[in-house]
Amino acid sequence: MKVFVLVIFFFLLLQSCISSVDTIMRRQSLRDGDVLFSLGRRFAFGFFSPGASKLRYVGIWYAQISKQTVVWVANRDRPVNDTSGLIKFSSRGDLCVYASVNGTEPLWSTNVSDSISEPTLAAKLSDSGNLVLLDSVTGRTFWESFGHPADTFLPFMRLGFTGKDGLDRFLTSWRSPEDPGSGNFTYRIQRKGFPQLFLYKGVTPWWRPGSWTGRRWSGVPKMGRGHMFNISFVNNQDEVSFAYGVTDASVITRIIVNERGNDQRLTWIARDERWNEFWSVPKENCDYYAHCGVNGHCDPTTSETFVCTCLPGFEPKFPRDWFLRDTSGGCRKKNRAASKCRERDGFVKLERVKIPDTSAAGVDMNITLKECKQRCSRNCSCVAYASAHHESEGGAIGCLPWHGDMLDSRTYSNSGQDFYVSVDAEELARWNRKGSSGKRRVFLILISSISAGMLLMVIFFSYVRKQRKSNRNKRSSTAFIPSSFDFEDSLTFEEDEERNRESPLFELSTIATATNNFSVQNKLGAGGFGPVYKGVLQNRMEIAVKRLSRNSGQGMEEFKNEVRLISKLQHRNLVRILGCCVELEEKMLIYEYLPNKSLDYFIFHEEHRAELDWPKRMGIIRGIARGVLYLHQDSRLRIIHRDLKDSNVLLDNDMTPKIADFGLARIFGGNQIEGSTNRVVGTYGYMSPEHAMDGQFSVKSDVYSFGVLILEIITGNKNSAVYEESSNLVGHIWGLWGKGEAREIIDTLMDAETYDVSEVMKCAHIGLLCVQESASDRPDMSAVLFMLGQNAIDLPSPKHPAFTVLRKRNVKNGGSSGCSFNDVTLTSVQGR
Incomplete structure (x- = not known):
């Protein structure tokens, strides 16, 4: 018995004296300034300060790149104020961070549920960047940093829920580049309904990468399965999780959620010593969650400046707001008065779509897409359907039906999947006509081009005749336009024609008559440009006239700038210009009159x-x-x-x-x-x-x-x-x-x-x-x-x-x- 005790004693003494490259043994500690490296020296573990901050944190960073890049932080919300910090094991077997050598209350702990009695307990840093609490002899694992991510998703790490340990792994952004504390943005798998990834700002959805398509998340077109990555998704009763790996060990890549709410994939370019951004979202309006409101659809591929439309069979709930680009009210079903349930007339197929939020969508993986259509047709509450795995090895499988409002659908230029929306016969016919019209598009473009060319010729000759006549009239008049007032500056012929239509030149006599010769009674006020007068034209239209004063700091450049700009802008919340007057020393702008002043x-x-x-x-x-x-x-x-x-x-x-x-x-x-x-x-x-x-x-x-x-x-x-x-x-x-x-x-x-x-x-x-x-x-x-x-x-x-x-x-x-x-x-x- 004495011999056995003596052997154990010498074993523990030997272990406490050994300083392994990648391992901290139970009786060892790590002071501020000491660094633990993984076996291949790919990652380092120890104390650090981010940016210009003087606070000290314990974390893991890349050891092989010149720019320190932290991938995991232990005490992110409880930093050490100076360099007195210490990392050591507690009596229960937890790895802890203390504010000082003599500290008794840890700032951070692995917080393993059961006390660990194994004398061979150790903390080991792997070349994948995972810090593991384990029995160094048997290899039994008690805790790992991969189970408690910070803002970085590394290769071979897993996001999501695993029933084996009951952990839900998700990313949380830093507060700022100099503060790794828990920020506003979280990136996690939502298991409600059909599982999907979400980026949240607080508790509010910010961006939705979407549901799993069989090869990728539907809202990440650039993700795919490249030759460099192995992607896996597990979805069963015990686990819903996602992981990716790299086939080339020399590739240094990571996914992060930054403090601004962007999800980024970055790859280290050694020769340039910089991180290259492979993709980053959200970027465009359609990326943001439910940008077009309830039952709205976002399409950035359209030629229109406004990217929001309603899904087929829906119309804006508040048309006036929709016209003003306010889509927060969303869309509602057309023919709302029809309360009687009837058999569906058909479905409109939308291509290259990120399907709507699946949080409330049921799923059946055991039926085909054709059977899914039949099931939706028989159910009066079914408003749309899609395949659950449209990129599976055997083709589209599974059925995803929607039975209520739909949120956050959008179109991609070269990705997405087919999405089928239930409509009545009238709506179906309209969409069919819209589709068939595309077949005639090439022919119409050709005809339109020829017609446009002929029309431009007619306009050109009319314009020349008009200019000649105008020049003769001007030579016989005392009014003239200074040569410095060059309307042709940076304008094409078509733009000039448009300007002439929208911003005609008024004669000085006309404006003088309308304003009662610029009387004080007609004066509305004055600004940096000069005085503003109310006027009434012969057709009884009320106008407001801005008259450039001679001592105004604003001159011809500002005058031309306003004419050039406001004549091209049309919006309910912008004032409308009717024209201008440039004669002798006078420069005036004529606007619509607004009775309630400013x-x-x-x-x-x-x-x-x-x-x-x-x-x-x-x-x-x-x-x-x-x-x-x-x-x-x-x-x-x-x-x-x-x-x-x-x-x-x-x-x-x-x-x-x-x-x-x-x-x-x-x-x-x-x-x-x-x-x-x-x-x-x-x-x-x-x-x-x-x-x-x-x-x-x-x-x-x-x-x-x-x-x-x-x-x-x-x-x-x-x-x-x-x-x-x-x-x-x-x-x-x-x-x-x-x-x-x-x-x-x-x-x-x-x-x-x-x-x-x-x-x-x-x-x-x-x-x-x-x-x-x-x-x-x-x-x-x-x-x-x-x-x-x-x-x-x-x-x-x-x-x-x-x-x-x-x-x-x-x-x-x-x-x-x-x-x-x-x-x-x-x-x-x-x-x-």
Whole structure:
């Protein structure tokens, strides 16, 4: 007996003295600065600090690449404050992270359910990046890091649920590149209904990779089965999980969920010492979950600028909102009055589709697609069906029927599967006609091309005759157009013809008569461009005339810019230009007349502001958002307004907002979203910091201005107002927000019975997100409109806004160097 005890003693002593390359034994520990390498030195385990952070975390990273890339973090939500940390086993056999050598309460533990008594317990780091708690003699495994992922999905790791250990493995993003704490985004398999992958933002679906097709996730066309990857999916009573492997061990690849909510596949390029992005989603509008609403369908392959349609047999629930690109209301079944159940007339086949959310879809893997159609036809509640595995070895198998609303379907250009939607005979005939029309498309294109050529010739000769006649008339008149006013600049012949139709030249005498010779009684106001007058043409049409003043900082370039832009933009929430007048020294723009003047006329005057209840204010906010979204995304041109403010938002009879004044706007290319200038333009109080300070402007510059507008509409106060604790309204609201007293900002003149405090606070929250100091933190306008349209949504916490520091007031000059003036428009570094 003594001999046996002595042998055990020497064995344990020997084990405690051995320092294995890839293993920590039970009686060993790892201090900050010590690093454990896997056997092939592919991965390392130890303490690290991300980026510029001084906090210390325990994690696993690639050992063979120059740029430290962490793939797993133990104490991600409880870091060590200094370099005193220690990794060692507890008396129960758990591997733990302690804040110091003498620490008793661990910051993190493997937290194995049962106490482990084996003296040969060890923690081993494998070349796959998996840290395993095991018996070093028998190989029995008690815990592994692959069962508790962070933000990274490595080859041979498994995501999903396994009944054997009861674990549901999913990814959780970092909070930021310097904070590996649990972030807002999670990536997991949803087992409800027919299993599918989901990327969530909080508890809200963000992107849906879809259901398993037999070879790939339906929403990841680039995934597939390449020669480099082996992909496996298990779906049975005991396990629903997904894994992938690499056939070439030299390939270093990973899938991550980053802090911005993107799912990325990255591969290390050794010769360039960089990570190459193989794919990243979501990217386009159709990627975002339910972008087109309930029973809507997203098709980015269409030639139309608007990618949303209703599924066959459905129509917009709120047609007016749908027309304005607000699809949050979704679609409803046509012929809703028909309550009698009748046999189906047929199904419309949609090709290359990511099928809708299968959370509520039942599945039968034992029938064919033909049998699936028959079963759906006999069931009055069945609205659509598809095969469960359309890429299986034996062809399409299984049946997926839908019996209620459908969400998040879309079309791909070269992927997806067939999807069958139940329709009545009338709808089926319409879709059949639509399909057969495609067969005649080539012939029609040919005929149309010939006709268009002949029509252009006729137009050209008519245009030449018209110009000759016009030139003769102009030579006999005192009116002339300066040579600097070159309408032909950067315009094609067709664009010039369109401009002439939409923006005709008015004679000075006509405008003078309409405005009673620009009388003071007809003057509506004045801006940076000059005075604005009301006029009435001979046909009794009411107009608004912007007359460029001689001392205006805006000149011919702004004038041409506005004519060139606004004549090409058509949207309910943009003001409509009727034409222009250029004679002698006069330069004027003629617009539709809007009787309710501009937004500042209402929100900054108590007697008018009381007329704006919350529904009207919310309608104005949404209308402005739709107009800006059209400029940024849905128009033929990508436009950045650069001077969005209350005085540039006009209101019609129904209080519908219309964005005006495009003299400072800029046109961008199809994919361009930012630019720079040496000529800073905009208005103090609405100008983003990157524009005001560095001359950098982008779509996010308009988002900043829109955020200021939201906060002004809610409060009824100008942003230029100075408060005791802040230089402006934004800073005042930010201070109250931090103290949980933000509801105090609500305009007291607004009827309390017309609003829900939570809805107003949601808008204020969105406003603060829009005015964040960093442009990259601000949402784009599509995200803003989505947030405005959702009743219950998990919004991110806003970061510190720009221009909120209180500066000392200059009482002598009656001003403040830290204040912003809403009524001054900049066209250079100096105000004018």
